[in-house]
Amino acid sequence: MASPGHWSVIRGGKGRMSADDNYWERWYKRPARRRGFLQLSGMTAVGAAALAVVGCGDDDDDDVTPTTAGGATTTTPAAGDSASPLPDHPFYKGLAGGKRGGKYVFALSEDVIGADPHSHEEPASLISALPAYNGLFFPWVEGPPTDIEIVGELVEKWEQPSDTELILHLRKGVTYQDVAPVNGRPFTSKDVLYNMERMRDTTRPENRLRGMFDVIESTEAQDDYTVRMKLSQSFAPLFSNLAFTWAAMVAREVVEAGDIEKTPIGTGAFILDKWDRGVALYWKRNPNYWKPGLPLFDEIEGQIIRDRAVRDAKLLAKELDAGSVQVLGSSKETIEKQMAEVRDKISGVSFVETPGAVTSMLKVYGNLAVKPFDDPRVRQAITFAMPYDQMIQTYFGGRAMRTGPSSSANIPWAMRSADLPPTDIAKAKQLLNAAGYPDGFKTEAWVSPAGSYGGAILGPIVAGLLKKAVGIEIEIKQLQDAEWLAQVYRGKGAYPMTAQVDWSFDDPDRTLREYYSSKGSAQHQNINDAELDALLEKQRAELDTKARQVLIQDIQKHIIDNGYMTPLLTQGGITAIPPWTHIPDIRTGNANSYRTRDIGYLDGGPRGPSA
Structure with a gap:
């Protein structure tokens, strides 16, 4: 296992490609x-x-000479005398010293x-x-x-x-x-x-x-x-x-x-x-x-523990072989206190820390089929009303990064910094006034209680910030896991809005095309934007890396400019090993x-x- 903060390089095999310059x-x-x-x-x-x-x-x-994870020489056994040999790589042989x-x-x-x-x-x-x-x-x-x-x-x-x-x-x-x-x-x-x-x-x-x-x-x-x-x-x-x-x-x-x-x-x-x-x-x-x-491992066991306090207690009691420190909703002092407690109880523990998550980001979005989120001015107002820097410091202990629709930790596909929306309360109020809501409005946010989607924590944070900034009053409606997935994430219900931690993928095609194209398999906001659809189809066929990066950046700007979602941030992670x-x-x-x-x-x- 690589030490925290140290990156090492594994040499892969030679590509079995055609001679064409594809x-x-x-x-x-x-x-x-x-x-x-x-x-x-x-x-x-x-x-x-x-x-x-x-x-x-x-x-x-x-x-x-190929070796097992424990270091002993081995040969690959055959199944019907035809088994393929495996490269000497930890993915096939196991971590060194295993x-x-x-x-x-x-x-x-x-x-x-x-x-x-x-x-x-x-x-x-x-x-x-x-x-x-x-x-x-x-x-x-x-x-x-x-x-x-x-x-x-x-x-x-x-x-x-x-x-x-x-x-x-x-x-x-x-x-x-x-x-x-x-x-x-x-x-x-x-x-x-x-x-x-x-x-x-x-x-x-x-x-x-x-x-x-x-x-x-x-x-x-x-x-x-x-x-x-x-x-x-x-x-x-x-x-x-x-x-x-x-x-x-x-x-x-x-x-x-x-x-x-x-x-x-x-x-x-x-x-x-x-x-x-x-x-x-x-x-x-x-x-x-x-x-x-x-x-x-001879066995693995996945315990289903919804209560964060119980999970933390089991880690400290050495009943789990890995754990994490709660970042979402935590202050810097709270995070440091959690880490100190883990160090005190588990001698020799190490923490793998990241400033942002390649695979996830936090966002707020509305259902375009439900008023007032059919009005782009309302959606844009929410984007300008969010105090991003305050959120990072107050609710994530400084362990988060601004992001676009594709996680900014996924560096090759990150949004241009200049295109990230600023906090502008005056502009947010101006947009709401133009939309007919000078004093804000009342709505519901349907959220998931599942820890991985974070809505139970993120939803109230967003609701409090928007009420203070522009007078939008959000009632948090917490659904059961399966119900939220069906009604919100798969778009079967008339949900008004939601706040969640969501996937961001290695390649931005899944992150963007599947969620924001009218043809997308994960599109659940009733978005139907012909210009956006064309851009999303164009990027997936573009084989020049730099040209595709520009398209991806343009797509992310288009999504934000139209208020299809408000990208809050990508949160850092702290894994306790x-x-x-x-x-x-x-x-x-x-x-x-x-x-x-x-x-x-x-x-x-x-x-x-x-x-």
């Missing part, structure tokens, strides 16, 4: 890809650390709604499913959070004959978990075809991935381990989307049996042993996992850290191998 090949060859970024100062190098696509069929260090055994225990801040990764975006549901699954690719990071290296997961190598074709060569020797109804059968091209069709399916409104793969015209199995994809156009986010957390390879048999929401069964490192609804999920090690010697816990610090890809629990380990502690 988009991904050009990006892979950029001199600033890794070493160049490390030489740049701070967070000013927009675009210096963009996505790198790295094929892992060949390893740069051919003279290095020890086998023990039980890793963590906490979830809300209940799990369902386990279908293609149909849920709520963190608890994703985390509940991810231990069972793998994806085609993975966005590995061991360096700055935006220095992403795409590595093959279930894909061993790949080719791109043109900007609209992709050939995937699957990893041989991978099997589904030896659990009915799949019973350990091989993972083949047919499974890729099934999953791609399912993720593109426009007939399922619950399918949250359809917009991310709608440019894929066809997928064809050339043999059991080769898949050819044809695209309708050039598509900048292709590899980022294929590596996306939710794009897991599920088993057709489980879906057809109607069990996908309650029984995640995939090719992954852990098998779900028990799901005690509202209490905990219990996983056991997959003994036939395709990464030899992994996973290192006890000295016995060794897990990779992956902050991209939206819950991707839970896709790498197979390579982490415990060294001592209450539940480690020697306990």
Whole structure:
């Protein structure tokens, strides 16, 4: 595990690309890809650390003998004498010094709604499913959070004959978990075809991935381990989307049996042993996992603990193997007090601190189908009325950053600083007066109680600030998790407005196009803006990095100028890691850290191998 504040570099394999000078090949060859970024100062190098696509069929260090995480020499066992060799990389071999055994225990801040990764975006549901699954690719990071290296997961190598074709060569020797109804059968091209069709399916409104793969015209199995994809156009986010957390390879048999929401069964490192609804999920090690010697944990346990005070108490009692410090709604003194208490109770604890989150941001927005949010002047007034700097200091202890619709911590796609809206109370009042609300108005904010969406804390903060600034009176209506997701986040209800922590994604296409286009699979505000739609379609086809960055910046300005949302900030994070816990610090890809629990380990502690 990299020490907090220190970025190290992992050398990936050589890209298996065509000889054509295509988009991904050009990006892979950029001199600033890794070493160049490390030489740049701070967070000013927009675009210096963009996505790198790295094929892992060949390893740069051919003279290095493959080793297990514990350091012993190993060979890759074959499944039918055909297993693909794995590169000497921690993603495949585990963290250095790894020890086998023990039980890793963590906490979830809300209940799990369902386990279908293609149909849920709520963190608890994703985390509940991810231990069972793998994806085609993975966005590995061991360096700055935006220095992403795409590595093959279930894909061993790949080719791109043109900007609209992709050939995937699957990893041989991978099997589904030896659990009915799949019973350990091989993972083949047919499974890729099934999953791609399912993720593109426009007939399922619950399918949250359809917009991310709608440019894929066809997928064809050339043999059991080769898949050819044809695209309708050039598509900048292709590899980022294929590596996306939710794009897991599920088993057709489980879906057809109607069990996908309650029984995640995939090719992954852990098998779900028990799901005690509202209490905990219990996983056991997959003994036939395709990464030899992994996973290192024998068991993992996710306890569902909604009460923040209870989670904190369990961490201090060493009943959890990782935790966090509450930033949202906390003053600087409160944060420092929390950290001091953790240091006092857990000797040797380390804190991984970030100034902002690559994968999330906080925002306020209204439903354009509900008055007065159909009036752009009202929406714009809210944007100008927010005291951003005061919020950062008072309610986040200084541990937050201003942001646009795409998190400003995602440096290559950050909004131009000059385009960030200022606090201007006089202008906000002028806009409200022009809209017919000189003394403000009354409305409701429907919020989620789930800790990951933050509405129960953020909503009252926003309500208090807007009432003081411009007289807008907001009644907070707290819904149950599933109800809020259906009525607000999926747009089925006539909600007036909401305040929430929301996803921001590695590639801005998902962050912007899917949420603000009239065609977007996650669009739930009744936005229908032809000019914005055209810009969003143009950026996803743009293969020149700098030109696309300008488009993304223009799109974010358009969204704010029209008041489609008020981007508040992206909050910093403070993760508490006890000295016995060794897990990779992956902050991209939206819950991707839970896709790498197979390579982490415990060294001592209450539940480690020697306990």
